Amino acid sequence: MIFISEERKIRADGRAYNELRPIKIEAGVLERADGSAYVEVGGNKILACVYGPKESYMRRFLRPDTGVIKVRYNMAPFSVDTRKRPGPDRRSNEISKITADALCPALMLEGFPRSMVEVSIEVIAAEGGTRCAGVTAAAVALADAGIPMKDIPAGCAAGKMDDEVVLDLSEIEDKNGQADVPLVIMPRTGEITLLQADGNLTDEEFEEAIELAIEGCMQVSEVQKEALKTCYSQE
Amino acid sequence: MIFISEERKIRADGRAYNELRPIKIEAGVLERADGSAYVEVGGNKILACVYGPKESYMRRFLRPDTGVIKVRYNMAPFSVDTRKRPGPDRRSNEISKITADALCPALMLEGFPRSMVEVSIEVIAAEGGTRCAGVTAAAVALADAGIPMKDIPAGCAAGKMDDEVVLDLSEIEDKNGQADVPLVIMPRTGEITLLQADGNLTDEEFEEAIELAIEGCMQVSEVQKEALKTCYSQE
C-alpha cells in the first residue's frame, strides 16, 4: 500500500515494478590500482579495484595450474546509518567468498599459474543491494585491469514487496519487503554465478523473480559496457 | 553432613568413599578420525579423536628425531550451566598442555620423525572432573588410531570433602569440597604423568588421596581395555 500505488503499479520512488534505480558506472577512477571502477546504484556508492595477476604472500591459496582470485568486500564505517566497526565481520566475509565465486567463472587465469588477482570492493555509501553492485563494479575493474575474461558478470536483485515481485529493491523497500533474491549472471550465456534468496516465495513467484532479475542484470550489463567504452576512448 | 551420611559413610549420590561414578567408554565412534572414543563419567560426556601421525603446517613444533603430540582440549558452549564463549581460554590452554604431557610418556613416536599426532578432546557435557576423563578418552582414541603405545594412561581424581578423602568428586561435591587432586598414571608401572592439587590437605591426607586416586585410575583402566576389546571384536 505504501510503496505501490494500487492503480498504476508505481513504487513509492516512482519506479515501475521492472525498473532499476538510477545507475552510473565509471571505469579507471584510481591511479595506483591496475584496474578500478566506481558504481552508483540508487544511494549506493561503491569503489572496486584490482591488483594483479601477481605473486602473493598468501601462498596456500595459490595453485600450480592456474591463477586464482581473492576478493575483499568491505563496508566503510560511515557508509551506514549507525557507524559500523572497521574491519571484516561474518557478513562481509561471506559476501567476499560468494563474490569470488561469482566472478571466477568469467576469468581466464590459466595463463597465470601461481599468481593471484586481488579484488577489493569498498562500499563508501550503502543503500540496499550492495553485494550485487559490488560484483558489478568488480567486473568492470577486472576488465579495466586487462584481466582476460570470457564475459563481464553483472548483478542485480529481484524481490517481493506487498505480494508483488519487483526489481532491484531499495533499502527502504527491502526493510519492508517479503523476499530478496540477489543474482549475478554472465550475460553472454545467461549462466548464474551468484544466487541467494531470503524470505518467502511460492514456486511461481520464485521463477518470476529469477526472470526479472535476469532482465535487470542484462540492463546493468549495458551500462558496464558503456563505461568501459568511455574509458578506452579516453586513453 | 550433607554429602556423607555419618553412619554408613555413603555419599549423597549413594557412592562409597572409594567408588567411581558410573563410567562408560566406547571406542571408534567417529568415521573420519583415525581414532576416536566417547567417555561418560557421571554427567560428563566427552569425545576424543586422533589424526596422525602426519605432516603438519605447525612446523616449529616438529622434531627431527621423533614424532610429537599436540592436544586441543575444548568445552562446548552448551556443556556448562552458563553458556561459555566459544574458543580457547586460559583454562583450556593449560589443560591442553598438561594433557599432552600426561599422554606423551606412553607414546612410542620415534618411528615417526617430523610428524605430529593431533588429539582433540571435546567436552560436550561437563559435570566435574573433565580433565581426567579427557585424558582417559584421548588414551583410548590413540589406541584406536593404532598409535604405538607402551601403556594406556588412565585418569581419575581424588578429593577431600567434609574432612574425608574420597574418590572422583562430582561437580556438586567439588563445589563444596576442600581439595581436588586430579591424577593420571600409566597402569603398568604406576608412574604418574599428570598431577595437580588444589585446596588444603595435610601430609597424611595428601598421601591417602594419591593412593585412592591410583586405585581409581586402575578401575578406569579396566573399562578402557574392555572398550578397546569390544571395538576390535566388532571389526
Place this chain on the structure above:
Amino acid sequence: MIFISEERKIRADGRAYNELRPIKIEAGVLERADGSAYVEVGGNKILACVYGPKESYMRRFLRPDTGVIKVRYNMAPFSVDTRKRPGPDRRSNEISKITADALCPALMLEGFPRSMVEVSIEVIAAEGGTRCAGVTAAAVALADAGIPMKDIPAGCAAGKMDDEVVLDLSEIEDKNGQADVPLVIMPRTGEITLLQADGNLTDEEFEEAIELAIEGCMQVSEVQKEALKTCYSQE
C-alpha cells in the same frame, strides 16, 4: 602562577627553567640480556634491554645489506594511575616506531647483514617524558651489548608552561602545560633523530624550545657516559 614563582622563575618542584629532573642511569642490570640499562628520570623507572645482532623469525624485516633494529616500547599495567590493559596499543606502537628511527642513525650494522637487533623498553613507572627516557635507556643498553655505534643518542623534552619555555616537563607540568617538544639528538654532531611537537608555540618559542631541549640532551649524554664507564670499570 602555580608552577613558576614569579620573582625567582623557580618551578613548583624547585627546578630552574633549564633544569632536568633528578636522573640516574645504570648499565648492565640484567643477567640474560646481551645488554641492559635502567633509567630513572623524576618518577619514571625504565628498563631497556638488547638481544642481538641475531637471526630472527621475522624474516620480512631482515635486509641482505645490513642489520636492522626492532624496538618494542611497552608500559607495565601498574606503571600508571589507572591500570593499563597489558599489551601494545596505538600509542606504544607509534613510540616503538619513532624510537627505532631515533636509534637507527647511530648504529653501524653493515657488518651484520640478515640479522636483527631487538630492543625492548619497559616502562615500570611512568611520570611524564617516558619516550625520551626510553630512548636514553635503550641507547645505553645498546652500548652495553657491544653493538657498534657512531654515537649514543640522548633524549630530553622541552615544553611550554605558563607562557614560559622550560626543560623536561614532569607529569603534572605536562598536564597543565601548553606544549611539549620531545627531542633526541646524537650528541657528537647535534643531529636530530627524534622530534615531535604538540601544543601551541610561536616561531620564536619553538626555536627556544629546540635550543633548550638540545642543552638537556647534552646533560643526559654526560650521565649516560658516566653509567657506561661505571659499568665497564666493574667488569
Place this chain on the structure above:
Amino acid sequence: MDVTPEITRDNIRNLVNNNQRADGRALDEYREINIETGVIPKAEGSALCKLGGTKVIVGIKPSVGEPFPDTPDVGVLMTNCELLPMADPSFEPGPPSLESIELARVVDRGIRESEMVNLNELCIEEGKHVWILFIDLHVIDNCGNLFDCASLAVNAALKSCKLPKASVVDDEIVYDEEETFDVPLNHNVALSTFVKIGDEMVLDPSLDEERVLSARLSVGITEEGSICSMQKGGDEPITKDDLFAAVKTALNKNDEILANLNFE
C-alpha cells in the same frame, strides 16, 4: 586442501552420467536420517543429527537480555557454528573459517527469514527484556552435506527446547523453573542441498561427491512449501534449468525430510 584422485573424480562423473551413485542411491535420494533430542543435560534444547555418517550436535542456551533497539519487541537468535578439528582433517582450530561462517549464516538465514521461530513470544518486556537463544552448532563428523544435517539438527533442537516462564517483578527477572514452555515455532523448514555433477543436480552429496563439485545449490523450504532461503556455492555457474529442476526436486522431497522431525 583435500585432493581427490582424478580416477575417483572420473568414476563419480561416469556413475552420475548413468544415473548411479557409489553408495547405490538414486540421484534424488537422501541418506538415512537419524535425530536424537535432549542429548545435552545442561542445554535447554539439544539434538544430535546423523545424516549417513555425518554428525552434528546442536545445543541451545537461553539467556535474558536487551532487545536490539530497532526491534524492541522480539527475541534474539544467535547462531554460531564450529567445524571441529575432529570432524575432518582439513578443519583447523582457530578463528571460524569461511566454510564455517557460510554454514552458520545459511542455517541462520534459513531460520530467520522463514520466520521459523515466533520471536514475538520471546519478548518478556518490550524494549527491556527479551529471550536470547544461543544456538551453537558442533560439527563432529563430516561425511558430506553439512548444510542439510546442520539445518535439521537446529530445527530439532529448537523443537525440543524448553524455557522457564520469566516475568518481571520490581524491574528484576524472576524465573519459574517449574513451569516451562516450548520455544514457539511457526513451522519446520528443511534445507535440500544439491551438487552439479556433469549435467545432473545430485541431492544430498556424499563427501566424495562434494569434492568433485563445481557448483552447489541449497534450497530451504517450509513445511507449507514456501521457498524461504537459497544459496549457490562453488566456482562454476549453473543454468536456469538446473536451478528450476533442483527447486522442483526439493519441493517433492520436502515432506519426506521433515517427517524426521515428527518426534515428541
Place this chain on the structure above:
Amino acid sequence: MDVTPEITRDNIRNLVNNNQRADGRALDEYREINIETGVIPKAEGSALCKLGGTKVIVGIKPSVGEPFPDTPDVGVLMTNCELLPMADPSFEPGPPSLESIELARVVDRGIRESEMVNLNELCIEEGKHVWILFIDLHVIDNCGNLFDCASLAVNAALKSCKLPKASVVDDEIVYDEEETFDVPLNHNVALSTFVKIGDEMVLDPSLDEERVLSARLSVGITEEGSICSMQKGGDEPITKDDLFAAVKTALNKNDEILANLNFE
C-alpha cells in the same frame, strides 16, 4: 617493500640538487588541491580531498555517549585510519599497520593539540552525555604525502559536519533533527610535510620522492600562525638548520594551503 631502482633514486637527487623536480614543481610547491564535501549521504560530515593523484575520503559519524571521567565537560574525538588495499599494492588488509597508526595519530594530534574543535560545546550534560565524533579516514589512492591530504580532508569534513540539537528530557536524549548546528571550530590547521633529499627539504613529496626519503618532517600550523604539531620520521637525522628552514617555508605556505578550505 617497494624498491625504487637506483637510477630513479639518483635521478631524483640530481634534479633536487639543481632545484628541480620530476613533475616540474618548485621545491616548495604544492600539487593541486581539490576538496569536495558532503560526499557521503549517511555521514553527518564528509569530504573527499585530492592532492595531485592522492585521494582520501573522510566520514564523520556522531553519537552521544559518556565523557571520559577526567574530562567530564568536553566532547570526544575518535580518529581511525584505514590504508585500504586499493590505495597501494603494499597496503595489506588486516590489523592497522604502523604506517596507518602513525598517520592516524599525527592527524589526531594535529586536531586535538591545536584545539581545532571547541570540545566544550560538544558537552550535552556534564559528566553524563557528550557528543562523540567518530572520524574515519579512508585512504583510497596513494600517490604520495598522505599526511597532508588526510589532514586537509579531516579539517574539511569537520567544517562540513552538522549535528542535530540534542537535549536531555527525563534523563533520555532527545534529538531535534530539524535544527542542526555546525561542529564548532576554533580555527583551521594545515599540515606541511617535507622530505629531505640531498641537502634540501622538499615540500609535498610525490610517491617517488617519498621512496628515496631518508628523513621526513611534518609541521602543523594553525591559521593564526601557531606551530601546533610536528613529527619527524625516517631513519636518517636532520639538522637544526633543516628544521628551522622547513618551519619557515611551512609558515610562508600556510595561508595558501588553508585557502582550499574556504568553501561554504
Place this chain on the structure above:
Amino acid sequence: MDVTPEITRDNIRNLVNNNQRADGRALDEYREINIETGVIPKAEGSALCKLGGTKVIVGIKPSVGEPFPDTPDVGVLMTNCELLPMADPSFEPGPPSLESIELARVVDRGIRESEMVNLNELCIEEGKHVWILFIDLHVIDNCGNLFDCASLAVNAALKSCKLPKASVVDDEIVYDEEETFDVPLNHNVALSTFVKIGDEMVLDPSLDEERVLSARLSVGITEEGSICSMQKGGDEPITKDDLFAAVKTALNKNDEILANLNFE
C-alpha cells in the same frame, strides 16, 4: 627452542648423581632470595623478588567493581603474567604463551585455593561493589625457577598492598585516601619447585637444570604446613616415591623460604 649441548646435559646429570650442582648448592638448597617491596610508586602494592639471578616484579592495582553473580559477597583477584622478551631470548612478544599461562594459573591457584587472601573483607556492599585486585606479574630476568620467584613476589606485593577505605554514599563509592588498610591475608604460602634429574628431585632449579628437566613438580604449602597446590609438568613421568620425597623436602624447607617475607 633453547638447545642445551649434550655435554652440559651429561655434566649436570653426573653432578647430581654425585649429590652436587654446578653452583655448589646442595640438592635441596635454595639460591639467595631478596625481596624489596613498594618499588612501584603508582601501584598500591608492589614487590621485586630476586631468586639468584631470576627477577620478577609484581604490581597490584585495585579498583572497585561488581562481584561475580555466584559469589556476591567476596572480592576478586585477577592474576596476569607477562614473560617479557627482555627476560629470555626465547620469550616472544604477542599473546601469552602456554608457559606464561601455566605460570599465571599456578600462581593464581596457589593464592586462591589456599585462601591466602580473606576475600570477604574485600566486599564493600554485597552483590554490588567489591574490591578487584589486578595482580600483574612482570618477569624481567629468567635464570630459572620462575614459579617460586613469582609466587614469592605476589605474596610480598599482597602483604605490602594498602587500599583506601571505601564506603557507599548515595549509591556512589566514596574513597578515604587518608585512611588505608592492609589487604587481609590469612597466611603466607611458599611454592617449592623441583626438577627430576636422574633419580633425584632437585630443589630450585637453575636455568641449565631446567633445560635438562624431564619432569617438574611444584608444591605449594601454607605457613601452617597445609599442602594447598601442586602442579606436575614435563613430558616424563615421576614415581610415587619421587612425589612423596619432594613433598617431605618442601615441608622441611617451608619456614626457611617464608622467613623472607618477614619484612615490615
